Amino acid sequence: MVNPLSHQEIQSRAYEIWEERGRPWGTPETDWFKAEAELMVSQPKGALSSVARDMGAAIGTVVAFLTNTETTRNSL
Numbered sequence: 903m904v905n906p907l908s909h910q911e912i913q914s915r916a917y918e919i920w921e922e923r924g925r926p927w928g929t930p931e932t933d934w935f936k937a938e939a940e941l942m943v944s945q946p947k948g949a950l951s952s953v954a955r956d957m958g959a960a961i962g963t964v965v966a967f968l969t970n971t972e973t974t975r976n977s978l
Contacts, residue, residue: 907938907941907942911941912934912937912938912941913937914937915937915940915941916930916933916934916936916937916938917933918937919933919936919937920933928969929966929969931962931965931966931969932962932965932966932969934962935958935959935961935962935963935965935966936962936966938958938962939955939958939959939962942955942958943955
C-alpha cells in the first residue's frame, strides 16, 4: 500500500517552493500543488496512484494558470 503524504510534508515543501519563488503574495495553491506533485513522484507507483497524480498535476496547472491570469488582469 502507498504511504500517503502527510499535510506537514506538503506544507514544508510548499513553503520552500514559495521562498524559492521570492515569496509572492496570493499564490498558495500554486506552491501547494507543485509540492504535492513533487512529493508524489517519490512515492511507489500503482495504476490508481498514477492516475490520481496526473489528475492532481493537471488541476494544479489549471489553478496556477487561472491565478496568474487573475493577477495579471488585476494589475492592468
